[in-house]
Amino acid sequence: MFKQFTLSLMAGAGVYASAASAHFQMLYTPELLRDSGGQITLKLPFTHPSESGHVMAVDPPQAFYMVKKGKTTDLLNSVKPAKWTSASNTGDAYEADVRLRGLGDYVFIYEMAPYYEASEDIYIQQITKSIVNVGSLPTDWNQDFGLKAEIVPLTKPYAIYEGGTFTGVVRSEGEPVPFAEIEVEYVNYEPDMATNGFAQEAKIEPPADAFITMTLFADANGTFTFGIPKAGQWGFAALGVGTDTEYQGKELSQDAVIWVQAHPVN
Numbered sequence: 001m002f003k004q005f006t007l008s009l010m011a012g013a014g015v016y017a018s019a020a021s022a023h024f025q026m027l028y029t030p031e032l033l034r035d036s037g038g039q040i041t042l043k044l045p046f047t048h049p050s051e052s053g054h055v056m057a058v059d060p061p062q063a064f065y066m067v068k069k070g071k072t073t074d075l076l077n078s079v080k081p082a083k084w085t086s087a088s089n090t091g092d093a094y095e096a097d098v099r100l101r102g103l104g105d106y107v108f109i110y111e112m113a114p115y116y117e118a119s120e121d122i123y124i125q126q127i128t129k130s131i132v133n134v135g136s137l138p139t140d141w142n143q144d145f146g147l148k149a150e151i152v153p154l155t156k157p158y159a160i161y162e163g164g165t166f167t168g169v170v171r172s173e174g175e176p177v178p179f180a181e182i183e184v185e186y187v188n189y190e191p192d193m194a195t196n197g198f199a200q201e202a203k204i205e206p207p208a209d210a211f212i213t214m215t216l217f218a219d220a221n222g223t224f225t226f227g228i229p230k231a232g233q234w235g236f237a238a239l240g241v242g243t244d245t246e247y248q249g250k251e252l253s254q255d256a257v258i259w260v261q262a263h264p265v266n
Contacts, residue, residue, distance in 0.1 A: 022048050022183065022213040023056070024235045025112050025257055027130040028191050032158035032233070032261040037100035037134050042108065043191060045084035045093035046115060046126075049235065050185040050212045052198040055084045055091030059113035066098065067107040069139050075108075085197030087189070093196075103135035109145065114247045123247040126237065128257040133158045146174045149242030149256035154223070157260035162231040166260050169222050170238040176222030177241045184214040184226055187233040204230060231264040 028043045046056045064075045075096060084093035100106055108130045114123040127149045131141050136159075144152045154167040170180040188206075189198035206212055218224040218238070228234060235257060242254025 022050070022053070022185065023115075023117070023124055023126070023255075024049055024185055024237060025110065025126040025128045026191075026235070027108055027110050027128045027257075027259055028187070028233070029130075029132060030191075030193065032130065032132050032259075033136070033263070034100070034132065034134050037102060039097055039099045040132065041193060042096045042098060042130075043082070043084070043093070043193065043196065044079070044095055044110065045091070046112060047084065047086055047091075047093075048185070049187045049189065049198070050206075052087040052189040052202075054088040055086050055093060056115060057092040058115045061094070061110055061112050063109070063111040064096065065109055067109070067140055067143070067145065068102075068104055083196055085195070087198065087200070090197070095196075100132065100134055103137040104133070104139035105137075105141045106132045106134070107140050107143070107145075108132065109147070114252060116250075122251040122253060124253050124255065125242070125244070125247070126255045126257045127242065128259070130259040131157050144171060144174055147256070148172060148244060149238065149254045151236055151238055151256045151258040153258065153260070155260075157258065160228055160260060160262045162262045162264050163227075163229065164262065165225050165227050166234070166236070167223065167225040168236065168258065170218050170224070170241055170256060171222060172241050172243055172256075177218065177238065178220045178222055180218040180222060180224075180238045180241050182216050182218060182224055183237045183239060184216065185212070185235050185237075186230060187235070203232065228260075228262040231262045233259055233261045235259050 078096040238256040
């Protein structure tokens with residue numbers, strides 16, 4: 001009843017939640033909080049990280065750039081084809097090498113090409129953010145970039161304790177999206193940067209399938225909070241919150257994705 005009500009509210013505002021679920025555009029590097037800069041590699045598979053699921057082949061991204069202290073650097077030419085291996089398959093993916101120079105936040109924004117999900121007869125496009133910090137100096141992490149679909153963090157996404165919380169606001173072109181539906185997945189199979197694939201063994205055993213992809217809703221102001229029970233990286237995908245709702249004559253779910261990292265308490 002509540003879900004039907006909230007979806008009706010979003011439809012009235014021109015926002016449609018996608019029927020497709022558990023798809024996550026990864027923007028992965030092992031450590032989002034670094035002591036120093038230098039070159040990092042970002043792995044960019046479109047997959048199901050909580051269950052080491054199917055890797056989906058997607059056309060090259062429409063945009064990829066980095067923002068640091070208000071300056072935008074186009075990274076699209078750094079993207080190169082790669083393979084990614086899951087428990088399900090080895091599929092086409094992408095990766096990029098980027099050099100970090102100086103202290104502060106490096107906000108990476110990756111706009112994947114729309115992906116046709118045949119089982120749903122819809123397209124999915126995820127606009128993904130991941131923020132890498134160097135030297136614990138905060139600069140850009142909580143900026144609203146006015147994206148078509150965006151999760152703006154209210155918690156530093158790289159400085160969360162295991163057992164802490166992450167709070168964000170779902171926005172579309174700077175405006176809050178009320179009652180947005182948000183899927184949450186844990187990167188339960190450690191990505192291997194050398195072999196381009198997930199580890200064979202899971203880090204945790206979910207108590208039921210309902211924990212593989214968890215769902216929550218933002219409030220009337222587009223704000224949500226999620227308690228993070230385990231160290232590692234977590235993905236949040238706000239479904240169908242973007243301004244674009246159609247692609248090549250079919251429904252488009254334009255999703256906002258952000259990745260955060262929780263650290264163990266020693």
